[in-house]
Amino acid sequence: MLVMNPIHLQTLLTIVDEGSFEDAAYILGISPSAVSQRIKTLEKTVGRLLLRRGTPVSATEAGEVLMQAARRMALLQAETMANLKERIATIPLSVAINADSLATWFPPVLARVASWDAVTLTLRIEDESHSLNLLRRGDVLGAVTRDPHPAPGCDAIELGTMRYVSVANPWLLDKYTTDGQVDWEAMPALRFGPRDGLQDEGLKTHVQKTRHEPDNAQPIMRRISQIPSAEAFTEATRVGLGWSLLPLQHAQPLLMSGDVVRLDDTILDVPLYWHRWRLESPALEKLTTAVQTAAQTLQQ
Known part of the structure; x- marks a missing residue:
């Protein structure tokens, strides 16, 4: 069974259409010698001469058979791309984003997407330290992350900085404060979900300060409530x-x-980055622009 390289077939078609090896090389963006080598390889594969090296170059009988096949392949490819373009228009733009971003600076993006025709949006709520994994797997086209390093085949764009403060209901702070010292280890804490890296880091840091343990020490987790909603998370903090x-x-x-008070003077700055696949997609380009525009509030 003959297996022919589609690139070689396209080269054959271009030579005959253009009339010379040199003109075909110019159209294909390669050297004339590379064009000649492709045809020699194709002729060796089929065991026949495919071109009459005249002016202009013309196809032999065997070459005509392959040219017909090449034209059918080109037509099939064009039809496939047209169908794919129609199907892509109906595929949602999938984005991984952390709940805090969705509840603060991201909503203007929703308004922008709403004004576009034939575009839908699918959001996956994920901690910003884990969302890059979804991008690497191809589960999403874009992701808001804390990682400045782009995955292979992707671009990373700096968005700005989210600022966080440690807070609690006043009565909760009073209950777990003795002689002016906060008992971070005993005071109930909140986390968004099982992979809420930010809250885990905050808890670990404060417990280490009071226990004077090394950085790799694991804090004793006491009374950790999980609230997987940004609005409910804020309300849970407010009520204690x-x-x-x-x-x-x-x-x-x-x-x-x-309703709440600061637990310390520290402000935690979390830089955010927009990661996106490097694809020729007008919708993805528009989405990237919308994300960058909305993220300008992070700089204020």
């Missing part, structure tokens, strides 16, 4: 279910009303 790291944008109204 546990202390948490809240985005400054969410914490400020609660601090002003006295």
